[in-house]
Amino acid sequence: MGPMARNSRSDGGGGKGVVAAARRPEVRLPPLVPYDGEGLEPDGDYDGVRFEGVDLADGAGPGARFMDCALEGCGLDRTKLVRARFIDSVLTGVRGVGTDLAGASLRDVEVVDARLGGVQLHGAVLERVHVRGGKIDYLNLRKARLTDVVFEGCVLSEPDFGDAQLVRVEFRDCVLKRADFSSARMDAVDLRTAAELDIARGVERLAGAVISPLQLMELAPAFAAQIGVRVEA
Template sequence: MGGGRAAGGRAGVRGARRPELRLPPLEPWPDAELRPDGDYDGLEFRDADLTGQDGVGARFMDCALTGCAVDGTGLGRARVLDSVLTGLRGVGTHLAESTFRDVELVDARLGGTQLHGAVLERVVVRGGKIDFLNLREARLKDVVFESCVLVEPDFAGARLERVEFVDCALREADFGGATLKDVDLRGAAPLEIVRGLDRLSGAVVSTGQLLDLAPALAAELGIRVE
């Protein structure tokens, strides 16, 4: 969904390329439990309870996961390709060092999701709410956060290139040690950054956002405002 073309692109910022997703006819997932290093191709996981299951290293290709519970699900080093994930819910999902390419994540309700060291490319996160998202040391390229709420997301040490926040609440974000290039924060409301203001040289903000960030910027630079 989306045309694989650059969106945005205002003020010299290169817009993110969105995924092009055309899922084939899908077969119902026939099993009740994930397998480590499992290979899942052209399957629909609907209302599956994946709580606590071990799918480390699994590969999902042309899949739809809809309404699934992922509390504590182990999916480290998983590869999720050309897939749509809708209505996922859960706390503590383990996705460290995983790869998401050409993926839509829609209306998720997640908390404490571990994506440190992950690679996200041509990914749209639309709707829903994600608390305490751990993206430390991750690589994000052509990623759009749209109409969603992110509470205390951790981008510390991450690399973000062509990342857009569109009608998105970004609360108490940590960009410490991050590297940003063509990152458009203008659609974030509110825009709250608790760490890493000195790392925003590759981002664009609106005039209003700059005024809101001014006290924190002044404190970061050691400027007294009286």
């Protein structure tokens, strides 16, 4: 098992003010028009559209652009949205397995109560994104760039942040299970209020992150092993 730490609700030795807070999205949707149901299109342009309860399983919209859109209760099983762009949009209660968002761009986006598995976001760019509630299994963020991203009150099971760049990223009341931070680069990443912090790989890549005193104690064996220190009674 990898090292695991639980939330201590402590501000840490340096105080909360030393960590730059993530800037959150401020999405204000205009009046929306219902989706016409004609299917996703490659490089499609969706502006001010409400997708409500739409099953987009096995759909393909590579390069599509979603601006000022709402996706509510939509099915995204195996939906191909490679290099898609989501701007000033809200995704609520979306669900699916194998959604392909490789190389996608999410800017000023809220993701609420998602139930997803095997989501491909490798090489994606996330800027001012708030993921709140829900559960995401096997989230692939390898080589992604995350700036001003907040994971709050959600469960991330075996997320892969390998070789990703994280700047001003917060994990608030968020459960991280078997996380992989191999070769990740961090700047102002706040893990202190994570409800559970279970790191399978890459504990040595936490430079640039802030953790709580209790988390430090529980991760100490992993840190010691990383530098070759044996701890014996």
